[in-house]
Amino acid sequence: MECYAGILWTPDGPIEGYVGVSGGIIVERGEGRPPSEPVATGFIAPGVVNCHTHLGDAGFDPGGKHTLEGLVAPPDGLKHWYLSTVDPGVQAARMAAYWADMQESGFSAAVDFREGGAEGCETLKKTVPGAIALGRPRSSDFDGEEVSRLLDVADGIGLSGLGDVPYPYAETLSDECRRRGKAFALHLSEAVREDVEAALSLEPDFVVHMSSATKGDIARCADAGVPIVVCPRSNAYFGLEPPVADMLSEGAHVALGTDNAMLSDGSLRGEVSALAALLAKQGRDPSESLAVAFEGWKKILYDKRKIGGRIGDKADFTVFPSGKGTLPLDAMRGKDRIRIRGTG
């Protein structure tokens, strides 16, 4: 048995403890001192879900500085030019490479907003089998056949925004997702404030960003029990800042995502560090970023994925080495990590 010891993340917060792994399976886990000499010590973080990605634009270098509208807004944003012109084989290889790096950084899975209709979701599922694909239809008007084909492949629908499609179309998509037992989510109030009531009437499973939302909008999401996924580094690229302190003080459920692959290295450490810095700036305890990263995703996914570390589970955790007594967040700021993943 290989033993890993140090500060262990648990749903109730960090504890001093250890994890024993044999043949890629967690065979022991406990509090206090490890039963044998550990092979590595540090902050032991469970594998977590990256709650918002766009893997399709991995490897695309947009060059220079762009506005949100100019870079990502459909249909004319620069990234949509890339998506419609890139060689599919090249794109798949770039997505797979990015996915491998993202998993190596400490993520186990990702909830991806996928462009390109049913075909886009098919490519995603083939290339990165662990991804949860939230696709979007290509037609500008509701096409029952297209939506049905999309939902045969996708795990749900992730709309680019409220203004993306006519509102009745968005309502029909939300209804279809519910009827088929699929997820429905959307970007909301990223660069400009949008109508939170209109968004909540669509009964989304979660919303992404809320960087331009008011405290009142955030309170409405909290009341409605709709989680908010924040992507601090992507927002920073566009000069935006998600009001995470307000989200936490309003009792909203907050989860973490890395957003566009072309703008982010998709690393767990990078996004947690950015969130920690943001929380400190907004007057909160930076270590609250850990609960957002390690617990937030659980309200986004309902399929009880075996991620983390119960005895008998496949090992899936990351050790961020640290000196004795170092806090988890400090360990995550270091350079090294040891990723432990059981295979088979």
Ligand SMILES: [Zn+2]
């Ligand atoms: Zn996004």
